[in-house]
Amino acid sequence: MAGDSSDIPLHIPDAPHRPGDESEFTDWPWKxxxxxxxxxxxxxxxxSEHATGLVRVLGxxxxxxxxxxxxxSPEDLKMGLEYMLRLRIFxxxxxxxxxxxxLSFYMRSFGEEAVAIAQTxxxxxxxxxxxxxxxxxxxxxxxxxxxxxxxxxxGNEEDNVKGRQMPVHYTYKEGRFISVSSPVGTQFSxxxxxxxxxxxxxxxxxxxxxxxxxxxxxxxxxxxxxxAAIFKxxxxxxxxxxxxxxxxxxxxxxxxxxxxxRGIPYGIPSIRVDGNDFLALxxxxxxxxxxxxxxxxxxxxxxxxxxxxxxSSSDDPSRYRPHDENEYWPGGDPIDRLKDHLISIGEWTEKxxxxxxxxxxxxxxxxxxxxxxxxxxxxGPYPSSxxxxxxxxxTPPWHLMxxxxxxxxxxxx
Amino acid sequence: MPNMNMVESVNSALDTxxxxxxxxxxxxxxxxxxxxxxxxxxxxxxxxxxxxxxDSPLSEGGIAATAFGMGINGLRPxxxxxxxxxxxxxxxxxxxxxxxxRHRSGGEFWCPVTIRTPxxxxxxxxxxxxxxxEAQFTHTPGLKVVYCSTPYNAKGLLISAIEDxxxxxFFEPKRCYRGPxxxxxxxxxxxxxxxxxxxxxxHYSIPLGQARLALEGNDCTVxxxxxxxxxxxxxxxxxxxxxxxxxxxxxVPWDKEAIEESISKTGRCVIVHEAPKTxxxxxxMVASIQERCFWSLESPIxxxxxxxxxxxxxxxxxxxxxxxxxxxAIAKTQEN
Numbered sequence: 001m002a003g004d005s006s007d008i009p010l011h012i013p014d015a016p017h018r019p020g021d022e023s024e025f026t027d028w029p030w031k032x033x034x035x036x037x038x039x040x041x042x043x044x045x046x047x048s049e050h051a052t053g054l055v056r057v058l059g060x061x062x063x064x065x066x067x068x069x070x071x072x073s074p075e076d077l078k079m080g081l082e083y084m085l086r087l088r089i090f091x092x093x094x095x096x097x098x099x100x101x102x103l104s105f106y107m108r109s110f111g112e113e114a115v116a117i118a119q120t121x122x123x124x125x126x127x128x129x130x131x132x133x134x135x136x137x138x139x140x141x142x143x144x145x146x147x148x149x150x151x152x153x154x155g156n157e158e159d160n161v162k163g164r165q166m167p168v169h170y171t172y173k174e175g176r177f178i179s180v181s182s183p184v185g186t187q188f189s190x191x192x193x194x195x196x197x198x199x200x201x202x203x204x205x206x207x208x209x210x211x212x213x214x215x216x217x218x219x220x221x222x223x224x225x226x227x228a229a230i231f232k233x234x235x236x237x238x239x240x241x242x243x244x245x246x247x248x249x250x251x252x253x254x255x256x257x258x259x260x261x262r263g264i265p266y267g268i269p270s271i272r273v274d275g276n277d278f279l280a281l282x283x284x285x286x287x288x289x290x291x292x293x294x295x296x297x298x299x300x301x302x303x304x305x306x307x308x309x310x311x312s313s314s315d316d317p318s319r320y321r322p323h324d325e326n327e328y329w330p331g332g333d334p335i336d337r338l339k340d341h342l343i344s345i346g347e348w349t350e351k352x353x354x355x356x357x358x359x360x361x362x363x364x365x366x367x368x369x370x371x372x373x374x375x376x377x378x379x380g381p382y383p384s385s386x387x388x389x390x391x392x393x394x395t396p397p398w399h400l401m402x403x404x405x406x407x408x409x410x411x412x413x
Numbered sequence: 414m415p416n417m418n419m420v421e422s423v424n425s426a427l428d429t430x431x432x433x434x435x436x437x438x439x440x441x442x443x444x445x446x447x448x449x450x451x452x453x454x455x456x457x458x459x460x461x462x463x464x465x466x467x468d469s470p471l472s473e474g475g476i477a478a479t480a481f482g483m484g485i486n487g488l489r490p491x492x493x494x495x496x497x498x499x500x501x502x503x504x505x506x507x508x509x510x511x512x513x514x515r516h517r518s519g520g521e522f523w524c525p526v527t528i529r530t531p532x533x534x535x536x537x538x539x540x541x542x543x544x545x546x547e548a549q550f551t552h553t554p555g556l557k558v559v560y561c562s563t564p565y566n567a568k569g570l571l572i573s574a575i576e577d578x579x580x581x582x583f584f585e586p587k588r589c590y591r592g593p594x595x596x597x598x599x600x601x602x603x604x605x606x607x608x609x610x611x612x613x614x615x616h617y618s619i620p621l622g623q624a625r626l627a628l629e630g631n632d633c634t635v636x637x638x639x640x641x642x643x644x645x646x647x648x649x650x651x652x653x654x655x656x657x658x659x660x661x662x663x664x665v666p667w668d669k670e671a672i673e674e675s676i677s678k679t680g681r682c683v684i685v686h687e688a689p690k691t692x693x694x695x696x697x698m699v700a701s702i703q704e705r706c707f708w709s710l711e712s713p714i715x716x717x718x719x720x721x722x723x724x725x726x727x728x729x730x731x732x733x734x735x736x737x738x739x740x741x742a743i744a745k746t747q748e749n
Binding site: 008010012014015018104105155156159163164165166169181182183184185214215217218219220245246247248252253314315319320377382383384385387388389392399400403404407410411 | 462720735737
């Protein structure tokens with residue numbers, strides 16, 4: 001009887017392409033000229049065109065146009081390009097470290113470099129970042145030292161979270177980058193609380209948070225939208241729709257082909273933005289920040305992008321999607337697009353780009369060499385296992401003190 | 414008889430039950446097309462159709478609630494929570510709904526759901542890919558709680574769990590999917606040639622509530638479940654002391670005859686689990702053994718457990734109970 005019950009009317013969605021299929025995406029109908037600016041105090045309903053359309057600034061020819069053009073200076077654009085390229089080169093080096101046993105695990109941001117970088121650049125330094133594991137790039141914008149990031153990923157003696165968390169689960173309080181947690185989605189509703197605390201203290205702080213398309217099926221996503229709308233939290237709620245949650249296509253996360261419009265019935269102005277368009281991302285985020293800062297409440301943003309790499313170093317996407325699907329993504333590559341834009345306005349050349357790549361390569365290599373001086377996973381030295389017992393509570397109670405002594409006895413014998 | 418690792422034997426149990434019972438359906442995160450992140454449902458969607466084996470949204474609460482609904486309407490869902498650490502969004506549905514529906518409905522509804530979930534440490538999984546939360550379910554009346562340890566008992570117990578008309582939480586020790594774990598991270602054996610890896614392809618079952626006597630001896634009863642069974646085997650060898658090693662297999666309801674019989678013989682007992690000590694299932698074992706076997710006991714019962722801390726990443730070998738700690742506890746029971 002196996003497999004012959006195809007007349008059972010249970011509907012199960014599928015991904016658009018599986019291994020062996022030709023990858024085909026419909027060309028995007030959306031152009032930078034399509035959508036005007038929204039009024040700051042617009043209602044949720046008034047944003048519906050922006051939620052069903054797509055805010056773009058960089059057109060198919062990579063020129064910048066339209067009402068959402070943030071008119072950034074060439075210096076800012078070059079800075080954004082540098083951050084993105086640094087992240088890509090950093091990711092590649094970290095993945096090599098993972099493959100040689102120097103890290104236990106790794107997750108790249110490949111294809112999504114613009115998301116955290118453009119959005120964090122659009123914020124003020126006092127704003128809070130509540131990321132997932134796919135937004136480490138925000139730390140570059142906030143000035144985190146690369147050596148310290150690598151030490152965390154190794155979990156060596158200089159890891160600021162003391163070897164406790166898996167790689168890529170960064171914590172960077174100085175940059176207001178809140179500790180990454182593995183359970184997906186939890187941060188989304190917590191961010192609303194951070195934002196409400198800022199409001200309570202009457203501070204001009206905005207909180208930004210991200211969630212994946214897949215994790216938007218978790219309850220936390222819906223709690224966040226509801227609480228944010230009701231209490232008018234100064235929060236920017238981003239659904240990064242990168243099409244894939246490990247092997248699960250976004251078709252399994254929503255019955256709609258659109259994530260942005262889910263904010264509207266909650267009462268939150270909602271926008272969909274081209275997630276590989278640095279300028280559009282910057283602009284939409286800047287707009288959302290201004291609204292939040294003016295006390296007008298949350299903004300819900302779908303960041304439309306594509307996870308060009310594997311979910312993690314443990315994943316092999318060629319088992320569940322065509323190996324070249326990313327090459328057909330209508331949004332292209334965020335680094336290429338900003339680079340081509342800069343070239344088209346005469347502010348950048350291929351030679352500049354090569355020189356920047358080389359500079360970043362040696363910067364990453366230098367940081368890597370510096371970081372492994374403090375130990376690598378294959379060879380140690382490791383952080384002291386005393387860190388198992390500290391900071392479980394503010395002060396260890398007696399039973400932890402006893403167990404700590406016992407652990408030391410076994411370790412040190 | 415084919416030699417299977419635990420991934421293959423779990424897959425074989427699911428395959429057997431999908432073939433035997435049209436009401437069995439399987440869903441969870443990445444379990445459909447991809448066959449699961451640990452490959453336990455590999456090939457099953459292709460074989461049985463995507464209405465029998467399918468991906469779900471990333472929503473553990475939704476998975477449990479949907480399984481509950483399907484269960485009370487006559488299906489027999491087998492769902493996967495990708496890591497036991499991620500089961501907590503489903504906790505309300507499991508604890509307040511699945512576990513109580515038979516009782517609260519006066520026996521008119523029941524929920525024959527099996528929730529499979531990889532658990533335990535030893536894979537450098539840090540806080541959120543290493544926990545062993547069995548005690549958070551053994552404390553809930555209405556649930557049965559199973560923890561397999563070998564390819565053979567994984568299949569036999571999983572088939573019993575699926576055939577059972579009560580909700581069952583089924584823990585799979587992920588460190589043992591591809592080989593037993595003897596407590597030395599540098600020793601990575603496969604299941605090849607292991608007697609517990611001889612697994613029939615056909616249907617067989619191991620009754621829930623029955624323990625397995627993994628080693629037989631005279632001087633101490635060592636009780637464990639999951640990956641710790643193999644670590645205890647190593648510790649017993651290292652200790653040179655003759656021990657019964659009881660692989661509990663089912664935690665609720667646990668096998669009182671097997672425990673009582675062994676302790677009345679040995680008079681001494683060590684309980685081992687990798688979950689934290691406080692309110693761990695070892696505490697329940699100690700209390701119950703004290704109630705039932707007090708006059709047989711010759712020495713205090715020892716517990717060897719994970720510490721009362723979150724599970725660490727780089728220093729996990731200082732967290733997980735190892736053969737040295739267990740062997741010392743066995744020796745201590747022999748002192749008086």
